Amino acid sequence: MDEIKKELGQHYLVEFLGCDAQVLQYVKDIESAMLIAAEKSRATIVKSHFSQFEPQGVSGFIFIQESHFSIHTWPEYNYAAFDVLTCGEMSPEKAIESLKESLRAREARVRVFTRGF
């Protein structure tokens, strides 16, 4: 694609590897981890929603004033896919650090992409 000239935000795609499978299984743990991460990043939470998947795994989303956070977990692979789209004053790095700790991840692989036109 063409170069982005008007930058409106940064999109972080994060792979959490080697997580604790127990933590990835249930909504209550993931919701709590995500809300703590959002707070630590100084995002302003507008609304959140989390869904339990069967037989295991969670999908979650937080609308923030600065855009969004989402997570999808695969306990069977000790893996979680996380993304943050940020268009304001906040620290995605703090959210990633906080989640890495909460999910007991061995590693966080981070890619950052500019959004805009």
Added chain:
Amino acid sequence: MDEIKKELGQHYLVEFLGCDAQVLQYVKDIESAMLIAAEKSRATIVKSHFSQFEPQGVSGFIFIQESHFSIHTWPEYNYAAFDVLTCGEMSPEKAIESLKESLRAREARVRVFTRGF
């Protein structure tokens, strides 16, 4: 980051340029456009939520069985940031085509990234 060896999904980041600013302004239009796009892509909708921003613009999210759709609109720039994370049988391209039409976008710039570990 290291090469992704276990592929769990594809993450589409889409910039819609030259959209009709009127369409980008209100929840009702964006919610309708997003639900039609999800249907056309054959995603299975689990839950959706849309928020109106002041003075203008909309954020929206659809949980699908196959992961998620999100959108954030900037009517002042005739621009919308859209993403689809898909981990199942569905067609993100159909969703992009449908949204491009609904938002009356001049152009859709698409980047695709593999998610996994």
